[in-house]
Amino acid sequence: MSVTTTRSGADGATEVEVPHRDLPEGIRPQDDEPGMRTALDRPARLVEGPA
Structure with a gap:
């Protein structure tokens, strides 16, 4: 399995x-x-806080 992560604004x-x-x-x-x-949702909640 190959995984590539790309981030963009x-x-x-x-x-x-x-x-x-x-x-x-x-x-x-x-x-x-x-x-x-x-x-990915778990670390996003830590950074962004609860919705």
């Missing part, structure tokens, strides 16, 4: 792109994406 915020390539057998893209979103 977007309207006063930071946009993060984390495409995954060559997922291991048995991991479906539709299962992988929500897990990555959750992983």
Whole structure:
């Protein structure tokens, strides 16, 4: 599996792109994406505070 992280400015915020390539057998893209979103939401809450 290969993961590349790209950050860019977007309207006063930071946009993060984390495409995954060559997922291991048995991991479906539709299962992988929500897990990555959750992983990124946690540190974002620490920096930004609660919504």
